[in-house]
Amino acid sequence: MSDLSGKTAIVTGSSRGIGAEVAKNLAADGAAVVVNYRQKAPRANKIVAGITEAGGQAVAVGADLTEEAGAQALVDAALENFGSLDVLVLNASGGMESGLGEDYALRLNRDAQVNMLRTAAAVMPAGSRVVFVTSHQAHFIDKVQTLDAYEPVARSKRAGELALREEIPALQAKGISLVVISGDMIEGTVTATLLDRAQPGAIEERRKAAGKLLSVEEFGVHVAAMVSADVPTGHTEYAGGAGHFLD
Secondary structure, eight states, X not given: OOOXXXXXXXXXXXXXXXHHHHHHHHHHTTOEEEEEESSOHHHHHHHHHHHHHTTOEEEEEEOOTTSHHHHHHHHHHHHHHXXXXXXXXXXXXXXXXXXXXXXXXXXXXXXXXXXXHHHHHTTOOTTOEEEEEEEHHHHTTTTSOOOGGGHHHHHHHHHHHHHHHXXXXXXXXXXXXXXXXXXXXXXXXXXXXXXXXXXXXXXXXXXXHHSOOOBHHHHHHHHHHTTTOOOOTTOEEEETOOGGGOO
């Protein structure tokens, strides 16, 4: 547990899954949290209610990060409700959903990440931290082949990571650090569900290859820990092991 009292965090894509767990963990550590959702307000409100009932501070904010105004809405909410912005967890991702356009994965996993970072960094003080959440399948996509159904998403997330890393010099000039946390396929996520639907048995095969896949709750703890981890800017943390990806 780290003491994040007096700090404010934005966690993108936090109405469910990994993001919701990260939001709850940061709130338990004392941070005031902006819980972001795209469409499902009731889910986000439930996360906020749980946090406040436990004695924490949180607010739910609807914002589509692929829209220009989405990032600013989250930053404004942090400042208006809690007076500062010290932590940004870039968790929102996607690309396997249907009906959102062929370029949706790249718009969300690269373009929206950079826009969110730049918008937040404009008001974050020195000592602030940005955490980008990715997967081994995306982080190592140029070295290790992934499942066919996931490859477009993996490549867009890798493009997003590389684009964010290009921002590190500008962030360092402001005293802001950026770290990356990478995990294997996570049990119970929307991506895992959609992937298993597209390629039946895919998750079971990955589970056997990895030995064990982290749960949403377990990975959420790892992600939240990176907010205060004593690591240098640009560091990549591998959660749940990276196994053959590093061989």
